[in-house]
Amino acid sequence: MTVEMVDHRIDVRMSPRDLINIGIFGALYIVTIGIFNLLEFISPVMTLVTSLASIVAAGVPFMLFLTRVRHAGMVTVFAVIVSGFMLLIGSPPIGFVIGVAAALVAEVLLWLGRYRSRQLSVLAYAVFSTWFVGLFLPMFYARDEFLSSPYMEGMGADYIEDLDTLLSPAVLIAFDLSTLVFGVIGGALGLRLLDKHFRKAGLV
Template identity: 80%
Template sequence: MSPRDLIDIGVFGALYVVTVGIFSLLEYLNPVATLVSVAASIVGAGVPFMLFLTRVRHAGMVTVLAVLVSGFMLLIGGPPIGFVVGIAAALIAEVLLWVGRYRSRQLSVLAYAVFSTWFVGLFLPLFYARDEFLSSQSMQEKGADYTEQLDALLSPAVLLTFALSTLVFGLIGGVLGLRLLDKHFRKAGLA
């Protein structure tokens, strides 16, 4: 990778994290807003991700982006399994982009949908370490009422539906990103 590629990864990684972070603020309202914030994050982050794909010219760039994003999430208290899921999702997205020679619009949207499944990794501990997750520092900061409501809301069925919905919201975010690329960013010479 060239220094320019690394700079692009850093810039778009920061844009992606900021976009997700802004929408993630909704989760502090209540537990239902937590799921809404994830959906909004996936859709909203489709814009910087699809713009990033206009800069991707070869394999590895999406995976490095995933290392940055997943590593940041790990640093701010995300579960280690989230890092693993993020890298796995990025590798699958890389394969889709490679098949489309990094220029297929349809495969770019699909690659973003797959990339977005890294959000599932944030909630996986609810399946195998529920008590630890609910008693974690970040949950304690939100209060006992919030934690109890979240526990009641996030049943295994809801979590499974949420996991599948990340693909759907990823497709929506990818299409939105493409439309904004065509409508605004290409005219401005940014894509």
């Protein structure tokens, strides 16, 4: 009687192809959310709406990226690129921390599914999408500093006043929880649209 040994080691080695895929799909992801977020200047309500809409739309390039992911570390590097870019354009530093933390949890989910589980891939994207929470998290503990930041000042006084009125604690909590829900929707949509790619990549 032979016993099959299962290798539980975590492989974090990346090939040049892995890095290229991270760069390409990271750029596609940023462009996708950027297109939607261009509308945030219309009103604070549109800021929330477009953020959630971009989570759904960005599920397509992210899920396609996951068909190229076969070991740990790739999603985390992807998150560093995306969160780093958001930090450069004015997002709060806490957003970078949350982005990397969410990616690490997503990595665990993908590893549990041995990078072959379609359901865990969708859940991994939903968890990854919670980095959007960091966009407004300072409104809980540093509201005045957040509203007076250079990025917000560029939005105009009326916009800032309306945003301050809109983002009550209840609205912020609802938005934070919604990122996970819309992440599931975006992941499922990406999975459906890219089903052939997933089957070709061996995800079941």
